[in-house]
Structures are given as C-alpha cells and as structure tokens.
Amino acid sequence: MAGHPLTRVLGRSTCALVLFVVALSVPRAPVIFADPAGSNLLSRASALELRLRPTDGGADPEGHGYSAPSQHVCGTHVCVHWVSSTVDAPPLNDADHDGAPDQVEQTMVAFESAWGFEVGRLGFRAPKSDASSHDHGPDGRLDVYLVDVGINDLAGYVATDDPRASDGGYPYRDYSAYVVVDDDFATWQLGSSGGQGGLRVTAAHELFHAVQYAYDSGEDRWLMEGTAVWMEDQFADDVNANREWLRDSPLTQPWVPVDSSDGDHEYGAWIFFRYLTESLGRGGMDVAFVRRVWELAASSPGSPDLFSAQAVAKVLEQRDRTLGGALAGFGVWNLLPAAFYQEGAAYPHAPIVRRHRLTQDHPIAGWATIRLNHLTTGATSFAPGRGSPVRASLRLALDAPPARTGSAAGVLVITRSGYLRVIRVRLNAHGDADISVPFGRLQVRRVLLVYANASTSYRCWTGGAYSCNGASRADRMAFSYLAALVR
Numbered sequence: 001m002a003g004h005p006l007t008r009v010l011g012r013s014t015c016a017l018v019l020f021v022v023a024l025s026v027p028r029a030p031v032i033f034a035d036p037a038g039s040n041l042l043s044r045a046s047a048l049e050l051r052l053r054p055t056d057g058g059a060d061p062e063g064h065g066y067s068a069p070s071q072h073v074c075g076t077h078v079c080v081h082w083v084s085s086t087v088d089a090p091p092l093n094d095a096d097h098d099g100a101p102d103q104v105e106q107t108m109v110a111f112e113s114a115w116g117f118e119v120g121r122l123g124f125r126a127p128k129s130d131a132s133s134h135d136h137g138p139d140g141r142l143d144v145y146l147v148d149v150g151i152n153d154l155a156g157y158v159a160t161d162d163p164r165a166s167d168g169g170y171p172y173r174d175y176s177a178y179v180v181v182d183d184d185f186a187t188w189q190l191g192s193s194g195g196q197g198g199l200r201v202t203a204a205h206e207l208f209h210a211v212q213y214a215y216d217s218g219e220d221r222w223l224m225e226g227t228a229v230w231m232e233d234q235f236a237d238d239v240n241a242n243r244e245w246l247r248d249s250p251l252t253q254p255w256v257p258v259d260s261s262d263g264d265h266e267y268g269a270w271i272f273f274r275y276l277t278e279s280l281g282r283g284g285m286d287v288a289f290v291r292r293v294w295e296l297a298a299s300s301p302g303s304p305d306l307f308s309a310q311a312v313a314k315v316l317e318q319r320d321r322t323l324g325g326a327l328a329g330f331g332v333w334n335l336l337p338a339a340f341y342q343e344g345a346a347y348p349h350a351p352i353v354r355r356h357r358l359t360q361d362h363p364i365a366g367w368a369t370i371r372l373n374h375l376t377t378g379a380t381s382f383a384p385g386r387g388s389p390v391r392a393s394l395r396l397a398l399d400a401p402p403a404r405t406g407s408a409a410g411v412l413v414i415t416r417s418g419y420l421r422v423i424r425v426r427l428n429a430h431g432d433a434d435i436s437v438p439f440g441r442l443q444v445r446r447v448l449l450v451y452a453n454a455s456t457s458y459r460c461w462t463g464g465a466y467s468c469n470g471a472s473r474a475d476r477m478a479f480s481y482l483a484a485l486v487r
Helices: 054-059 102-121 187-193 195-216 221-235 241-248 270-279 288-297 308-318 323-335
Strands: 022-025 070-074 078-083 142-147 154-159 178-182 354-358 364-372 376-384 393-399 407-415 420-425 432-438 444-453 477-486
Touching: 054 142, 070 102, 078 102, 102 142, 102 195, 102 221, 154 195, 178 195, 187 195, 187 241, 195 221, 195 241, 195 288, 221 241, 221 270, 221 288, 221 308, 241 270, 270 288, 270 323, 288 308, 308 323, 323 376, 323 407, 323 420, 323 444, 354 364, 354 477, 364 376, 364 444, 376 477, 393 444, 407 432, 407 477, 420 432, 444 477
Parallel strands: 078 142, 142 178, 354 376
Antiparallel strands: 022 154, 070 078, 154 178, 364 477, 376 444, 393 432, 393 477, 407 420, 407 444
C-alpha cells in the first residue's frame, strides 16, 4: 500500500483563497486563476487591491483594458460592453440593424436567461449593485465586458472593484462584481468551450460567481468552482461541458480530498454537489441544498460565516444526514455511476484500491489496512472464487478511526442477475462494525466495501489548499478490515 495514492499526504500550498478573480478556464488548458494581488498567502480578513475594468484602458494590469472607445447595451439586470475595433471587438454582424452586434445580443440573452434561472427560479441572492464603484458602468446593474480572453485560454472571469473590498474597516466579504467574457467564443481558440453552448455555460458559471460574491467573495475555491460548474449543468444540461472536469474529480481520483483546490480539482468537485442534490432529491434534484450551503457560508451582516466544509456538513445535519454517511454513499455511487446518477452512463467509474477473491481453500482476506486523507473514499472488492460454496456469506470485520472523527463505511452487493443492494454500515463509537452479507457464488458477483474519511478538523488560515484555507488534522487515517467466507 505504500505507493498507492491513498497513502500520500496532500498538503501543498496554493494561492490565497481571498481572491478577486474567479475564472472559468478552458478544460483543455492549465490556466485557471489569476491572483491580482500577486500574493501567495493572504489572511482571511485581509483588505485587497481593487481590480480595474476593461474600460479603464491601459491601466488594467492584466492587459484586458480596451484600447478603443466602448459602447454598451443594457437589459433588465445586465449591461453588456464592447468595442468595435481592435482584437477585443466581437464579430460585428448585426442582423436586426439595431446597432448592437449579434454577439452582444446573444451574450445579453445568455446572461439574462441565467439570471432568471439562478436568481428568479432557484432563489439565490442577486449580484450586488456596483453603484458605489468608481467605474460602475451606466448604473448599478451587473456589467459584462467582451474581451479577447480566449487568447489566454479563458472563457471568462469575475472580479470586483467594490470599494469596501479595500476598506480594512469593513468586516464582511459580500461585494459587488463585474464579468469579463470572451468576445466571440471562437472554437479555434476555446475548442469544445466555444460556440453558443460555451457562451451559455460560461454565462451560468460566471453569473453564479457574481451571485457568490453577494454571499462571500473569499470562500474556499472548491466550493466556489464546484458549485459554479454544478450550476452549468443545472442551467444548460444539454451542453455537458462539466463532464470535462471529471478527469480531475473525486469520482476518478477518490484519494484526492473533495475540498482540494490544488490544480483543477476544485472544478471537478461539481460531481460531489451533483451527488448531494441528486441523492437528496428523491427522484428529482434538491437544488435548495446548494443555496442553503451558501446561506450558511455567507460573510455578510447577520450571516453565520461558516467555512465551506462546515456549511456542507451543517446542511446535511439539517436534512438528518451526516457528512460521513453522505461521503460513503458518494463513494458507492461512484463505483457504478450508470446505476445511480441520472446521467451516470456518460461518467467514468471510480477505481478500486484492492481486489480479493475468496475460495474454499483461501477463505480469509486481511487484516488489511488502507489509509485515507480527509474527505476521501477508498473501495475494496471481494468476489467468490472457483470452488467457493453455492450458499455462503461474507463476514466483514471493520476497524476504523472513532466515529466522532467522521469515519464511515458502506457496502454494495452486486448480484449475478444485476440487482444492487446498498448497505449502510453503522460503525460504533470506536469505529468498529461486524456485518455479514450474501456471498454464494451462483448468486453474488462481488461485494464492494467503501470506507470514507469525513473529518472536517483543520488548521485554518494557513495558506493550505483545502477548506478554510487550511490543512487537515486527519490525513492518513488507518481503515482496516478482515473478510471471511462463511458457510
């Protein structure tokens, strides 16, 4: 086991979580975030340097300033800005001859539609008015700027120039925001993230970041990006761009913590929120779950200001679930996505740590141990081998860390007829359990044991890549098992 990824300590630092830019990168590209403050570590309460908008011209340090006069057109909630020349100009086709290029109008429709869905239908907070910003556009409506950011492998990003963000005396982090998106969504630049589908999911993603800023602009990146990609799937379910991130997700890499913001994993965290909203929805989708998480994570007057993992655990508790039980269930679903998720036939499946085949001559496996970092799962497979009894049971003795640490387990029995039986394992206070499940070779194809480390104990605000900008206190926890074939 020493070389398996489950045994690795994932503790590398990342850039600060109190950021001004939340970007949607192209899945094929490594460029994800820009940190305008140029800092590797900021405290939770730090005041931040304000961003400049494209309309501030050459003063924009990111190089996204307009070098030509801009125009704008406004809808009910959103104003879209563009230029008619330079590389930042959108295609100037204007089919209705109203003075606004078609691309500008398509951008307006995409953002207004996303607003109606996220704020109007799902009930999330509206982005805050930017009327107090120095360069606030025509009024307090959300400003969207068309810029050739595709050249940087970006579809768009959200930033803020809210003056409260640089005011060390303001104790909260609920700010107004503005949005920058690509000027043409050309597929030659953005690949599968281009075209009208790319525009729609980018509008959903970036608008939701502006919504998040109205709750807490400095929340942990895995919560910000994970729920923004989750929102793409809710708003534009036919596009499926979110599936690109499954390659760096807790589905395909269960040994990487769900709350990792290292590399692209924060984007892949969307599948965890898909699991939570789908499994709690009883045939539908409990979209209110994500809204309630943001209400508890909010840093605004009168809000609880829980950090990300705390907020998720609290909302589960309010629904009579535990984070440990949910994480173990997540591990079970990920082993056979096609059997559990609504769109699971298109998802890859999670890997299995170890496989055991029990026979009459070799009826025992274990004691064996796997080590799990926080908010990860590990699965072990048991199959009846040649010569095993036609009627038999599999006895599993489990030895996990104490239940108070968040340890949990689940079992999936797969029969030869294709029937699935999910068993929720109850660990006692010491983390132990002893269970028996059917194991006859003519009836059972295999039994899968899933362990979960659902610890939310952290050293916070240390510049770590996990929840509360911290590092876990509960990595490399030992989960042991003994399996025996019983007649």
